Amino acid sequence: xxxxxxxxxxxxxxxxxxxxxxxxxxxxxxxxxxxxxxxxxxxxxxxxxxxxxxxxxxxxxxxxxxxxxxxxxxxxxxxxxxxxxxxxxxxxxxxxxxxxxxxxxxxxxxxxxxxxxxxxxxxxxxxxxxxxxxxxxxxxxxxxxxxxxxxxxxxxxxxxxxxxxxxxxxxxxxxxxxxxxxxxxxxxxxxxxxxxxxxxxxxxxxxxxxxxxxxxxxxxxxxxxxxxxxxxxxxxxxxxxxxxxxxxxxxxxxxxxxxxxxxxxxxxxxxxxxxxxxxxxxxxxxxxxxxxxxxxxxxxxxxxxxxxxxxxxxxxxxx
Numbered sequence: 001x002x003x004x005x006x007x008x009x010x011x012x013x014x015x016x017x018x019x020x021x022x023x024x025x026x027x028x029x030x031x032x033x034x035x036x037x038x039x040x041x042x043x044x045x046x047x048x049x050x051x052x053x054x055x056x057x058x059x060x061x062x063x064x065x066x067x068x069x070x071x072x073x074x075x076x077x078x079x080x081x082x083x084x085x086x087x088x089x090x091x092x093x094x095x096x097x098x099x100x101x102x103x104x105x106x107x108x109x110x111x112x113x114x115x116x117x118x119x120x121x122x123x124x125x126x127x128x129x130x131x132x133x134x135x136x137x138x139x140x141x142x143x144x145x146x147x148x149x150x151x152x153x154x155x156x157x158x159x160x161x162x163x164x165x166x167x168x169x170x171x172x173x174x175x176x177x178x179x180x181x182x183x184x185x186x187x188x189x190x191x192x193x194x195x196x197x198x199x200x201x202x203x204x205x206x207x208x209x210x211x212x213x214x215x216x217x218x219x220x221x222x223x224x225x226x227x228x229x230x231x232x233x234x235x236x237x238x239x240x241x242x243x244x245x246x247x248x249x250x251x252x253x254x255x256x257x258x259x260x261x262x263x264x265x266x267x268x269x270x271x272x273x274x275x276x277x278x279x280x281x282x283x284x285x286x287x288x289x290x291x292x293x294x295x296x297x298x299x300x301x302x303x304x305x306x307x308x309x310x311x312x313x314x315x316x317x318x319x
Contacts, residue, residue, distance in 0.1 A: 014233030176208025
């Protein structure tokens with residue numbers, strides 16, 4: 001029974017978790033279609049493509065479950081060989097991972113701005129190194145697994161799997177940390193702007209580090225139990241975490257825009273209230289006209305500074 005718990009049991013739990021995450025992907029894709037009016041056709045096609053890949057990935061997981069739990073029910077010997085759907089799922093996860101990381105590297109490029117030209121080139125380039133490594137080693141491992149077709153013989157080229165998981169965790173951590181640092185350094189001291197940046201930082205930590213944790217869990221579980229299916233179950237979730245990470249960042253724009261509009265509305269009300277107070281009780285060292293003029297100029301400059309800062313640090317729309 002213990003053997004089945006760590007093989008078929010792990011695959012079953014992974015399949016259920018993957019189904020839940022795919023449901024989240026569908027929900028986020030639907031929300032994106034409702035709020036993507038300002039995005040260009042390239043961005044929309046990218047979202048549609050990732051949704052299609054994730055749907056195919058879910059179908060492959062379903063085939064894996066049916067193959068082991070129904071078609072070959074009671075045949076323990078079949079657990080010695082990976083079915084073709086598991087191997088194809090590795091290709092899809094590698095493809096999804098590199099697309100999402102390139103997208104996030106481009107965001108790093110935009111956040112650096114033209115005032116930091118060296119960092120603008122160096123930071124995305126550094127992120128792309130482990131990104132390309134995990135993509136290529138993932139493809140190599142999947143191709144070799146197609147030839148070997150036995151779990152027990154995967155250890156002959158397990159170095160590719162170790163590199164894949166390690167590079168994936170490194171790339172995701174670099175992206176998350178870099179985004180957090182850039183957003184934190186963009187703080188201006190203006191309450192509305194800093195509040196939006198804090199929200200972005202929390203979202204980055206929640207999404208970026210989650211994929212890093214799962215990649216590390218894949219590495220650890222494979223190192224400890226190479227003949228169990230526990231690492232396979234962890235790996236099933238990675239593809240869907242990547243897709244939801246990208247969709248979550250895109251859908252968050254609408255929430256942040258609404259928050260910005262509320263802050264702007266409150267700011268305008270504050271400006272009108274301040275002007276009324278100045279007119280009612282002008283300072284002793286200024287005439288009423290001077291008080292109104294200086295208050296209006298100060299509030300106008302503050303509002304313009306807030307709007308410009310939010311425009312520079314807002315999550316950039318993709319075209």
